[in-house]
Amino acid sequence: MKTVFPNYYPDFQCIAGACRHSCCIGWEIDIDEETCQCYQNIPGGFGDRLRENISRETIPHFILGEGERCPFLNRDNLCDIILELGENALCQICTDHPRFRNFYTDFTEVGLGLCCEAAAEIILKQTEPFSLIGMENFNLPEEEAMLFSLREHLFELVQNRTLPLLERIQNIQSQYLIAFPKKTNREWAELFLSLDRLEEKWGELLVGLSQKDTLPPMPKEWDIPMEQLLCYFLYRHLPGGLDDGKYRERILFSLLGVFMIAAICRLVCADGFTMENLVEIARMYSSEIEYSEENTAALLEWLKQ
Ligand code: SF4
Known part of the structure; x- marks a missing residue:
């Protein structure tokens, strides 16, 4: 399936620990079934920590901690799942954010969501007219x-x-x-x-x-x-x-x-x-x-x- 995206899309990079409004605070993050299954099989102390911090009531999700922080967001505002297991271990929502997708018959459009401060900065600082790559x-x-x-x-x-x-x-x-x-x-x-x-x-x-x-x-x-x-x-x-x-x-x-x-x-x-x-x-x-x-x-x- 072909992908279409705005001209500024490739410029995005998460600023992680420098982010003042981390998407890992204040949002309940649902975990897709495939990732949830993978977390069930992680051995050792980190595997136990993963399982203890996931609610399986209705849709599986991380149980937010104090200040509505994701339980894996550490004191430096970095993600312990990435640090311990690598980016590939993230659930789909964490992998995608702040990207959004709209699906059509022959192709998919992706974009950067304005709720992320790094994405908002890229969008608002563009001086070249908005255009779509791949259309x-x-x-x-x-x-x-x-x-x-x-x-x-x-x-x-x-x-x-x-x-x-x-x-x-x-x-x-x-x-x-x-x-x-x-x-x-x-x-x-x-x-x-x-x-x-x-x-x-x-x-x-x-x-x-x-x-x-x-x-x-x-x-x-x-x-x-x-x-x-x-x-x-x-x-x-x-x-x-x-x-x-x-x-x-x-x-x-x-x-x-x-x-x-x-x-x-x-x-x-x-x-x-x-x-x-x-x-x-x-x-x-x-x-x-x-x-x-x-x-x-x-x-x-x-x-x-
Ligand atoms: S809001 Fe954007 S820059 Fe901040 S942690 Fe999330 S993806 Fe990274």
């Missing part, structure tokens, strides 16, 4: 062909750098007859505060947003990172329309991601519009919203027009 004239079923031609056209509109980003977004709305909802900062904040939340900081930022009537404008040089962000959301989320037919909602969901990340950046810009702020806010938005099936589903429903 060719596949012989596609009608609905897949429709999806890719729609997405390709959206990428063209988003990446028309002769126009300011705001105008490109207006072009998307007028060409596809969709209207981005008009709300006050308080109303946006209330909507997001009504969703499930992971980090306290995210709630604090939303409360801060609800107290601001206006926000400073985004500097023009931020058009390119925001363009990359919009391409990321469209690349990742538009294909879900093959399952639920919600193409318009998914375009709006992509615009909403860019809008909210920009709004929170504008809120905290007293420290300056720094790339570091943008990466952190994009990472947080991604973990809170697009990595939560419930929150994504709630927003897609809310965005129904």
Whole structure:
């Protein structure tokens, strides 16, 4: 099966111990059956430790320790399974993360998920326009062909750098007859505060947003990172329309991601519009919203027009 991936995909490398928001903290990690079986057969003390730290209730998963840390994340924030048994001993989720996959008839698309700070930095620092490596004239079923031609056209509109980003977004709305909802900062904040939340900081930022009537404008040089962000959301989320037919909602969901990340950046810009702020806010938005099936589903429903 052929694989298609974004131009920046090969640049990814996990920063492991240097990661400030390790994916091994706060997430329940399910273990696939094959890996679970392999862990049953590991001899010695480390094998015992593995078996003691796996729950077999419902889907097998690691039992999180204090501070919701994976029990194999050591004090240096390195993975003891890799150190003891090598990378090949990781379960499928740990091997894949932060990569995501979308499957089609003749090929698979992979990408880097924005909830990982190393991936977010790569995506947001790209200056070359987003492009896909490995995309060719596949012989596609009608609905897949429709999806890719729609997405390709959206990428063209988003990446028309002769126009300011705001105008490109207006072009998307007028060409596809969709209207981005008009709300006050308080109303946006209330909507997001009504969703499930992971980090306290995210709630604090939303409360801060609800107290601001206006926000400073985004500097023009931020058009390119925001363009990359919009391409990321469209690349990742538009294909879900093959399952639920919600193409318009998914375009709006992509615009909403860019809008909210920009709004929170504008809120905290007293420290300056720094790339570091943008990466952190994009990472947080991604973990809170697009990595939560419930929150994504709630927003897609809310965005129904
Ligand atoms: S979040 Fe990303 S950089 Fe951090 S530990 Fe996980 S994969 Fe590595």
